Amino acid sequence: MSVLAARGLTVEARRRGGAVPVLRGINFTVEPGQVLGLVEEAGAGAAVVGRAVAQRLPPGLAMVHGSLSFLGAELMAMPADEMRGLLGREIAFLPPSPLAALHPARTVGAQLEAHLRRLGVARRELRAKAVAALAGVGVAEAVLGRLPHHLSQEQCQLVLVAMAFAGAPKLVVAEEPTAALDAAAQGRVLAAIQALRRAQGAAMLLITRDLLLAGAICDELAVMTGGDIVEIGPAASVLRAPRHPYTSSLLLATPPMRGARPDLYLLPEPAAGERALAGVAGCRFAPRCPVRAEYCLRTEPPLEGDAHRSACIRPGLVPTIVAQGEVPPPPWRPVGEVPVLALEGVGKAVTTGPAWRRETVAAVHDISLRITPGEFVAVVGEEGCGASLLARLAAGLEQPAAGRIMLAGVDVSVDAASARQQHAATVQMVFDEAQAALTPWRRVSDIVTEALAVRQSRSRVRETRARQLLAEMGMPLALGVRLPGQLGEAQRRRVALARALCGEPKLLVADGLFDGLDAPAQADLLGLLLRLRHRLDFALLLVCRDLAVARHLCERVLVMHQGAIVEDGLADTVFGWPRHEATKALLAGSPR
Amino acid sequence: MMRFLRRYLWPRWVRSGRVLLGLLSVLAVLAIAVVAPVLAPHDPLAQDLSLTLRPIELRGVYPLGTDGLGRCVLSRLMFGARAAVLVALPAALGALLLGGGLGLAAGWLGGRVERAVGWLAAAWVAFPPVVLALLLVAGGSGVAMAAMLSAWPLFCRVLRAELQAVAGRGHVAAALMLGFPRGQVLWREVVPAVLPAALALLAWVAAGAVGLEAVLAFLDLGGAPDRLSWGRMLADGWEVVFLAPINLVAPGVVLFSVMAGLALLGDGLRGTMGLALPEARLADDAMAGDGP
Structure with a gap:
């Protein structure tokens, strides 16, 4: 039976x-x-x-x-x-x-x-x-x-x-x-x-x-x-x-x-x-x-x-039914450009536990990393490896306890006020949980042009830019009047992406952008990012769970383990010839 | 802000019975308080010692009868609404501004400010509100001031907790990253999210203030001995309850319905405020595929 x-x-x-x-x-x-x-x-x-x-x-x-x-x-x-x-x-x-x-x-x-x-x-x-x-x-x-x-x-x-x-x-x-x-x-x-x-x-x-x-x-x-x-x-x-x-x-x-x-x-x-x-x-x-x-x-x-x-x-x-063509190679870059993001020996500890038994754990330590303009870098690792914290450090949402962070050649770990300006112009971040990442009571066209609201642009200017952005994201213009709650999951991520790209940042930090999407929506978003890359010329730091997504989108992969970067190289090399145990464990768990 | 109010708060209010009922009673009291001089059949202080303790005569000269000094009960009820409004409104709004401001500042700034405000609010609520109000009134402060000072920690604590729940959301971090000054982020991304809780609390605190005013007037504290207040009427009616029960019943019923109305309003607001979408989605997330 x-x-x-x-x-x-x-x-x-x-x-x-x-x-x-x-x-x-x-x-x-x-x-x-x-x-x-x-x-x-x-x-x-x-x-x-x-x-x-x-x-x-x-x-x-x-x-x-x-x-x-x-x-x-x-x-x-x-x-x-x-x-x-x-x-x-x-x-x-x-x-x-x-x-x-x-x-x-x-x-x-x-x-x-x-x-x-x-x-x-x-x-x-x-x-x-x-x-x-x-x-x-x-x-x-x-x-x-x-x-x-x-x-x-x-x-x-x-x-x-x-x-x-x-x-x-x-x-x-x-x-x-x-x-x-x-x-x-x-x-x-x-x-x-x-x-x-x-x-x-x-x-x-x-x-x-x-x-x-x-x-x-x-x-x-x-x-x-x-x-x-x-x-x-x-x-x-x-x-x-x-x-x-x-x-x-x-x-x-x-x-x-x-x-x-x-x-x-x-x-x-x-x-x-x-x-x-x-x-x-x-x-x-x-x-x-x-x-x-x-x-x-x-x-x-x-x-x-x-x-x-x-x-x-x-x-x-x-x-x-077949897909045409291959993913285009990354755009050509001159050698010796100033890295858009450079981390030198960055470390940060977090304290956990109840007040009577505080424990200090080094969440990330001794991270050195350079991302050149236009480079797509994926960070993979097990839960608690520090990848999300690394993303928040790069985005300026957390301050490092040790080391230096340079954005487009400017040291942002010295002066907090100018660092904020530098961050806003250079780095934007897409947040992982897309629903709460969008202000629930604001319309889509207002959300995607928030960067213009900072400069108090006129509403006409914002309206025009919103249309541009929606078109660039491949979203129907009619969605501009909707609220985030009226959008599907994949659409919300596009809106979050559009908001981050509105000011044309040089580096985009994304944490969990692809988590929980089904295959068609994921393929759609991957294709969108690859197209935008050629048009807008930004670098990407992507924290990602799915190794295949990381490999598809990014030419370079970092593997993190217990707060440190343990492997760094071309995606095909890292995944094809893994050297560290952490990489091997990740590969073993990915169904192929 | 206006657009936010229209879209975010309005739609579902209208459909909630509790909110309607509460609003109705609150608006009625407000209206009566404003137009009492026109509406009242008599001067509420005028005594007619030849017609004391009259019973209800709906078509008579004194529709709800008279009290022990021959004063019109209906007129006194109407003017009593003024005392209630004049205490509840400033007390609730003042507590919102003071407590809400401190609570948001504490939650948003964190660190030393947060600790100081937290301690102050905790120490403040250690006194029972009525005892605190008695002390304040005995010390010479006004009744509205006393009600406000006993209610602010409520706003402070609730709004700080609400803020903490909101501050971790992605849209707040995104606004910070886009380069909005911190104060603007608070105003744009956090305040609208905590507003429903603040408004609901406002109604509850107003109900408490109406009650507090009545208690103080009943005890004949903090005001002229011949002031017009429902609490004073209760105290007077208490003495003649067997001769003319309406003198106790009428202010009691009015007091109860106003407080209940405010409580219902607060309750209803808390239940229905939030994002109302024109097209309600299925409760299940897995089914939310209705985007085009």
Whole structure:
């Protein structure tokens, strides 16, 4: 019997102006011990499947028909207390943000023991079982007495993995379990999940936006778009010989880790919202499909095939979808220019811990670095390696405790007031969490021209510049009147980018600009940055989790480890012939 | 700033029942306080010793009856609104300016300023507000001043906490990076974000000030013995409660509804203020694909 089976699962969102389908009658099964990956673009509805399993649909969403059964028992009709008995025991969940999933004010040990207690472990054995559960995921016993915010995201996620598998579940629903983790931690967490899952024979439903990640650990893959499964089959077969144009375009939009750097494939337009798709009669991908026929727009294709099924009437044309050309080489620069940013022996310590037990840790130390004009540099490293602090130091948001920082040849570590002026003119930064990075009550056209507001330019001037910037970012001018909350994730990042580039800085610092984006949006943003580079001539310091993104965009890569730069060189050299253990760990965790 | 108010605060107010009810009662009291001389059927101080302790006669000369000295209860209620407004308004606004200013300065400047303000506010709230107000009034300060001085730490602490939550956001750092002076960053990026909390608190503090004024008047402190105040009416009505209960009931009901109205207003504001988008998105982030 299947562990989880969805038959015609249909979920609708009740909105002003009627119900909008979010899941449109999808079918899939998860067999015992098997891993099914649901791969989606933002808004395709895969996350809703996970919520439906827990019977915790977001407000406004409701399951209207179809069935979702767990080991033959219908989840939809199940009484609430029976459901509660199932969750955490038979069905376990792994969340995307481990730190937020743990109670902030109770120790890890208390939370783990409370969970074990609920699973029926005797009080005397709690401690031993908790230690054993942690040992199973390779976390030290000392962690038990600590609070979640003392731990790294990786440790938090490992604790949650230990909790999830403590009850020997039949099914684990993992929603982007590595979204908050760096590449090395991603590898370790996935290895821990797989080891426990294999030992217990548990099945898993993995919901992710990363096709390669899903390919690395799933037996079967289901690719979703617009609330439909458009292709489902054995992972190797789906990845090697996709039979749906959408899958193919997702694969071509993912930067490769070795070989040449081909241009990424761009879909003609971003995904439409579920409201716009509600009226589409034919294939939901047809409006964006490069190989569509007139027929596709009118009639919905059935999901056909034996083991590897796809909902496309012209699978033969899928291999014809290719991206043209290669990433252009960086623009030519004269030799011997003054570096736009030079760090000499920069160090900074942070104090942590309660007032009675202060600990001073060198967050970064002895950093020396030069970035020449127009150079794109990526900084990669494990969580807590100091890369984000390095970015903030370069941006002038933090002052170094030791060493010198020179911006375009001017020492900015001497005089604070003139340093601020120098910073504003030379360096701008794009902040990681794009939503809070934009003033929520200001319109897009006002946000992107904030740099002009500093100089109190006239509104006419600002209006014109806003139009220019939006056009440069490839955004429709109509978006200028929107508020940040009315934009999609990818659009918000463009707005943040436009604001930083408004004053034409010589160096752009970006922290986590690509984190959490799906492949098409990421490819779009990468292409945009490469185009802007040739037009605006700025250097980039990019703190980045995804090594393939770093390699695609930047010719030079720095690897940081425990506050120091341990490798520095051409991207292909560093990733092709890693020398430091930290680099090797990062590479090992990146799915290829 | 104007545009901010229009877009950011207005839309959802209108739809909240609590806010409407609260606004209605507050505006009614304000209006009555302003036009009391025109509206009142009698001089609130004029005594008619031949008609004392009259009961309610809605169509009579004294619609809500008279008190022990033959003064019109309705007129006294109307003029009493003036005392309430004259205390609550300056007290709440003054506390907002003083406490809010100190709180924002402390949070934004940090360091020694923050510690000093923190200690001062903590020491200040160690006194119960009514006791503090009694001390201040006994020391000769006005009732409004007393109410303000007992309420400012509330604004100080709440706004400092709100500021700390906002100051770490990306848009604040971005404004700093773009080269705005620090003071302007506070005004442009932080103040609008803490304004909803400040306005909600304003209503609550005003309710407290109305109550405080009544308490002080009841105890006959801080003002002329024959002043017009709901608290004074309560004290007078207390003595004749069995002869003409309206003398106690009327000011009690008015006092209650004004304070409840203000509290509802504050409650409603806190619940509904925030960014109201023309097109509400789905609650779930995963579904936020509605951009074009």
